[in-house]
Amino acid sequence: MSAWRFSRYFLGSALSITEARRFVTAxxxxxxxxxxxxxxxxxxxxxxxxxxxxxxxxxxxxxxIQAHTDRLWVGVLDEGGPSSPKAFRSxxxxxxxxxxxxxxxxxxxxxxxxxxxxxxxxxxLYTGPQTASCR
Ligand SMILES: Nc1ncnc2c1ncn2[C@@H]1O[C@H](COP(=O)(O)OP(=O)(O)O)[C@@H](O)[C@H]1O
Ligand SMILES: [Mg+2]
Numbered sequence: 001m002s003a004w005r006f007s008r009y010f011l012g013s014a015l016s017i018t019e020a021r022r023f024v025t026a027x028x029x030x031x032x033x034x035x036x037x038x039x040x041x042x043x044x045x046x047x048x049x050x051x052x053x054x055x056x057x058x059x060x061x062x063x064x065i066q067a068h069t070d071r072l073w074v075g076v077l078d079e080g081g082p083s084s085p086k087a088f089r090s091x092x093x094x095x096x097x098x099x100x101x102x103x104x105x106x107x108x109x110x111x112x113x114x115x116x117x118x119x120x121x122x123x124x125l126y127t128g129p130q131t132a133s134c135r
Contacts, residue, residue: 005066012049012059012079020045020063027065028072033125036106037065037074043099044076044121047085052078052119070129071108075122085112085121 008023010016024041028034041063048054048061062077087100100121104110107123114120 003067003069005064007062007064009060009062010045012054012056012061014049016049016061017042017045023063024065024074031067031072031127031130033072033127036125037072040074040103040106040123040125041076043103044074044123047099047121048076048078051081051083051085053081054078067130071127072125073122074125075120077114077118077120080114080116080118082116084119 006027008020010020010023020041021038024038025034028037031037045061045063049059052061053059054061056079059079061079064073064075064077066073085100087104088097103121103123106125108126110121110123112119112121
């Protein structure tokens with residue numbers, strides 16, 4: 001069971017990346033992993049807009065954060081589509097392809113749920129036991 005959980009929808013446009021980052025930093029003030037979670041949410045939100053139906057006109061994505069006693073769970077739910085997240089790309093596929101590798105390197109665990117109708121890419125960060133000052 002989580003200590004607390006917050007979710008917020010954002011419009012699937014580039015401006016929402018900054019908003020999503022602010023949402024995270026406001027929510028996680030005082031947590032040791034705030035910078036990492038901000039970076040992860042930025043990568044996952046960018047992917048939702050770029051690679052899923054969330055980036056279409058009227059599309060949106062949902063950012064969720066769950067706090068547990070010694071870890072944070074963060075997930076970005078998108079609106080799906082034909083492509084699916086993959087952390088490795090071959091050299092022949094050109095530039096990019098490092099965002100999910102960065103997520104994987106920061107997280108103690110990460111993964112993907114869902115299908116072409118909507119996918120959640122999630123990551124877990126270990127924070128160590130937190131005091132009551134961390135909401
Ligand atoms: N939310 C997503 N929905 C569908 N495909 C995704 C999603 N996130 C990532 N992908 C796929 O996984 C690949 C790797 O993502 P990433 O490591 O962030 O690199 P980049 O975004 O620079 O291509 C993307 O190129 C895309 O094909
Ligand atoms: Mg990316």
